[in-house]
Amino acid sequence: MLLAGIAGAVLLSPLLMRGADNDLPIYFENSTLVLKTQTVNRISYLPLADIVRQLSLPFTNDTVQEMFTVRGTNSQVVLTRNSAAISVNNQIALLPNPVLHDNGTWLVPYEFLPQGLSRITGTEFRRRAGTPRVFAGAVKPAELTMNAQFQGSLTRLTLRTSTPVTLEMRRETAQHRTILAFVPKVIDPARETLDYKDRLVSSIDFSDSDGMAKIIVETTDEVGDVRILSADENRVHFIDFIRKTEVTGTSQTPAEAPTAAGTASAGKQDPAAAPTGAGAPVTGGIRVIVLDPGHGGTDTGAMTLGVLEKDLTLIIARKLRATLQSRLGATVLLTRDSDVPLTSEARASVANNNQADLFLSLHIGYSANQSDLGSSVYVIKDNFAASLLSGETGRRLFLPWYLGYRPHRPSSVQVAGLASEELSNAFPGWNFPLRNGPVAVLASAAMPAMLLEIGNLANPTSTQALLDNTFQTKLSVTIAAAIERFSAMRPAAK
């Protein structure tokens, strides 16, 4: 019995040493070779014949002496079974593991490529340690970084590549899976798997085992729609996995997102900001709107007899959010949805990071002139901070943070003009003149942006109106009407 056990173990031992086969793509300039690797004694081996055939190299398989010879131009490499020493142009090179010849198949460790094959073909082979792919010759992969963030009603996967790429999305709804294929397909990811999971996304993995680079996102059944936004000339892609109840009713690809501006101050979004979209389908060019309730926390803003500007701006922003969702079907984010202080940079960052199509900051006025009903519509001052351009006229990689407004100022003036017109008509006697100045929160907003200053807290009549629910509702409807007109003027979402 014991002898039988020992004999069985000896016979089975070669099989037990073998591991599962894996696919290893080798990216050449004009082709991709996917090799079936074999794991023997925990070492990953490559089938030599497949590589040699791909490179169209002549070879000799001497089964008697158990030697394999690959010939290049005036050069050759000779391998011997079970030997880590190979002969390259009659010089000995030592591989970290022996060459195997098993069932008629020659198997070589990865190091054979740079130490043996490169020296007779001149083709360089590169592989980052621990990654399952090889880049050959002049192939330059796009380096990929991934990041995911839960934003209340959606999960945003952000993909950044060193060179422009196109994403082709395929949804396997039954399997709750979304596949994002890269074109071109030669990608070098910083990580194979993003260690991320939330109520909408179960896993995010990079895979190119078949030579086709892609990201596979396993989702939960709560995901209703998936949308891709591209920015920075297709170097940045935002993939939004939107909860079912938040879907706006269309699966349109959004309008071209504004170029990310200024410093890389990402991730400053108020955690309380809740993107929401419901109701009417998106018809115009405005899909994502960021509303900014002015002040907050210890920064109360203007005040009079217990009425604080920070409270009124939040109330009006919430009402406006609901109105915009129902009228435009837009995704509406608030820079703050609670009583917290935020810097101007953080407020603009929420709009920039979410590729907003419109940024609207809400404030309440306080005029030294008590009889004034106040109110203004502000845009950033023309040519503000122009000195930061320092005479450069060429293309810049980064736009200075305070110049984010520049490409969008004409659109900002356009939407502010519409708001001024609608509000002045709806509220006779209040006056909403169009003004400009070095408004801190608008300088860095890289999209059409305006600031509404409503009423005058120094004026009791104005304060009373601002506290009135009917007035607030009418205000929201009027502002939404102006945005609706502006949206209709913008190119529709593609």
Place this chain on the structure above:
Amino acid sequence: MSTIPRHLKIGLVMITIAGVISGGYFVGVVGRIRNMVRDPETEANPFVAPAAQLYSSADPPLDVKVFFPSSSGTAILTAEKRRIFKSGELTNQARQILKIVVDGPMTSGLLPTVPKDTKLQGVFLSKDGTLFVDFSSAISINHPGGMVNEQATIYSIVDSLIYNLSDIHQVKILVGGNEQETLAGHFLLLLPLDMDLSITTEEEGTHAN
């Protein structure tokens, strides 16, 4: 009378010496601590030059326009004619204008822009013509807020200086000796500001200092 042993005498003398030394050290330390915690507001800052006369009676007068908000009209700022003296130092002329801004208008119907208790702490001119104006923190803390109100405060300072003193090209406002993002949450102060006459209108009154 018993005699004290010699070794005890030596010991007592050494203890007395040590006591005197440590006592002196203690007094010195206490004195230094008191100096450190003494209220700086009650003492003159040794790094600030003694207040110099902003002008002399022999200096020629200079008519200037200083900008304040009006209780009527749509423009944010209205000019008020005032008179300063053309002293040799440009910063002295700037200080005279800023004093008028801080003290407020003399014309009825015009309103002050700088909050109560605000002090002008310093004025410095850089080589590129940027005037750094440092106000006490009251200009921010006591500001009532409001966009138009804040814009009036900022540009009553900026426009009044650049409009009248051609060697000043930009104005950078500091608060309490430091850079501050905004005065009251709206207008960016981190960059020097240019004159903006688009928010001003014609003069309303004339007063001589």
